[in-house]
Amino acid sequence: MGTQALGRHLLGEYHACDRELLNRPEHVRVALIDAVTRSGATPIHDFVHTFSPHGVTGIVVIAESHFAIHTWPEYGYAAVDLFTCGDTVDPWLAFEQLASAFRAGSHSVVEIRRGILPTRDGQRLPHKPGA
């Protein structure tokens, strides 16, 4: 008996970003889609919302879970969530892509294993819900 995680979740913190880029919804959308592509994930739905007077939220639902970003241009800060399941997607490539897209001066990240389940030896869990 071992354990295996269904997914992994990167919680990224980007500081000292380009404030103007953080506040451009179209840039946020393109950066997220680029990050999806880079990671090897499959996009299902995306949505971007612009706050007044500043701040953008972007979400992409992917076949392998979701990516999300919330920006605070006034602090040069963005919170990024990259939640993926399966072995074919690499959320770390998305993390690097987004750090570059917003010209983050510094960043930190933690990886959390989600859905840790017992497995019999040698058994592999499915890559995504229902897959």
Next chain:
Amino acid sequence: MGTQALGRHLLGEYHACDRELLNRPEHVRVALIDAVTRSGATPIHDFVHTFSPHGVTGIVVIAESHFAIHTWPEYGYAAVDLFTCGDTVDPWLAFEQLASAFRAGSHSVVEIRRGILPTRDGQRLPHKPGA
């Protein structure tokens, strides 16, 4: 000089849930919206996707960040993210609401502070992007 977090993020793990409920997209949507209401958050956009042969993803973008759920009915498991900013929203109420909605037999949760920034004494950071 102190520090303050822009947001808090609950990463919830629900086990031994009602598998049939985990696989009903309309139940997932209603449960998420109820959780938003219960927490005091303001919904902006919601989206639910059903996987074949089973599994549901639901996302609600809120004015205070986002709620997300990914379900694996075959394991009776759901991963829940409740990311909120501001003092007026209580993500723990949403966590309890969703645990109840899916009849989770057991659960675990961690709270992560997001966007930790230096503050001058007495200074309060805005409650949400742009607020």
